[in-house]
Amino acid sequence: MLKGIHLTLLLGPVIPVPVPQVVLDALTQVEVVQPDEAAGAFTIQFSLSVQSPLHTLFLLSGGGVVPLLRLILVATINGTPQVLIDGVVTKTEVMPGADQRHTTLQVTGDDLTTVMQKLEFSGLPGLPYPAMPAEAIVALLLAKYAFLGIIPLVIPSIAMDVPIPTERIPTQQGNDLEYIRMLAERVGYVFYIEPGPAPGTSTAYWGPKVKVGIPQPALNADMDAGSNVENLSFSYNGNARSLPVIYIQNPQTKVPIPIPIPDIGPLNPPLGLIDPPPQQLRQLPETAKYSPVRALLLGMAEAAKSADTVTGRGSLDVTRYGRVLKSRQLVGVRGVGPAFDGLYYVSEVRHTIKRGEYKQSFxxxxxxxxxxxxxxxx
Incomplete structure (x- = not known):
């Protein structure tokens, strides 16, 4: 690898262990995708001889003989380890190599949310959760995955809705991942599993999308020797925002009262000074039949979906940047002009690692x- 950068690969059923040096020597390329809300994914390529025992290992796992082949990838940059992915192998492919004596073994997989899709409850009566708000249901569902080192981080919603058993009992439909994400969508929350900080541990986050905190080192463009990005571009769409309107029914007059819900909150402050007002209204008339608390939660969920008006994309060399750019955090941008300079939310990061090269697109x-x-x- 590059000077100051060390790559560690752990592999094994349930509890992975470091692979021998011969496996790292066969490693040719690594690609890891860390999106904002969707599951993380990885693709790893090995250049192997025809008689290599790694064919048997990965092909058996891809065929389902090994029920859970876990893979952890750690990049150590200037002495600081960073867990890039903690996931499960889902597919293996053998492709032609550079010559007839070597082949390319490609291993792909997803993060630990894949394990949460194993048990399917569709078609069943559904598991009941009487008198339990969404926060308690999520914590209970995540507790069963503690053996994988998953630590739940559940943030209570602003208006907690505790169902009365005589009126409504929540029941689970679908697998655990689908149900948890459905509960998050109802209150405008997100759910994802963040690998690390230590290898073998992960944080299952269920809460609001946080756009506050200490920003990462700035991305500098067009600053001569101070530039640390290879390319960086931005676009502005003033028609991307909309304003949801919920309806709460007056129990005496039965008249629905419209209430607009803004998309700005304490954890989602505006990062730009000039932003056009919402260009359209999204009316939610079905909320009139719900309780005021539940209608408010649905309105907040719709407001959280309001699209950002400024988006950017670019790429960088990690050795030039000096550290790994992380998704779901803030980062500063300098050198692109007063309209687009400032703080941004990193919505997606893609790692591409080859021998002598470590780059990221974001x-x-x-x-x-x-x-x-x-x-x-x-």
Missing amino acids: NLSRKGLISTLPVVPP
Whole structure:
């Protein structure tokens, strides 16, 4: 690998162990995708001889003989380890290599959310959760995956809805992942599994999309020797925002009262000064038949889906940047002009690692033009 960068690969059923050096020597390319809300994925390629025992190992796991082949990839940069992916192998392929004596073995998989799709409850009566709000249901579902090192982080919603058993009993439909994501969507939350910080542990986050915190080192463009990105571009779409309107029915007059729900909250502040108002209204008339608390939660969920008006994309060399750019965090941008400089939310990161090369491509987003900060921190 590059100077100052060390790659560690752990593999095994349930509890992975470091692979021998011969496996790392056969490694030719690694690609890891870390999206904002969807599951993370990885693709690893090995250049192997025809008689290599790794064919048997990965092909058996891909065929389902090994029920759970877990893979952890750790990149250590300047002495700081960073878990890139903690997932499960789902598919293996053998492709022609550079010559007749070697083949390319490609291993693909997803993060640990794959394990949460194993048990399917569709077609069954459904598991009941009487008098339990969504937060308690999610914590109970995640507890069964503690053997994988998954630590639940469940953030209670602003307006917690505790169902009364005589009126409504929540029941599970589909697998655990589908049900957890459905509960998150109802209150405008997100759910994902973040690998690390230590190898073998992960954090299952169920809560609001957080766009506050300490930003990562700035991405510098067109700054001569200070530039640390290879390319960076931005676009602005003023018609991307909409305003949801919920209806709460007056129990005396039976008249529905419209209430607009803004998409700005304490954990989702505007990162730009100039942002156009919503260009259209999204009316939710079906909320009139729900309780005020449940209608408010549905309105907040729709407001959270409002698209960001400014998006950006680019790529960088990790050795030049000096660290790994992480998704789901803030990062500063400098050198692209006053309209687009400032803080952004990193919505997706793609790692591409080859021998002598470690690059990342990324997507950024925010609401509004012109930075809210007088000076972007370096």
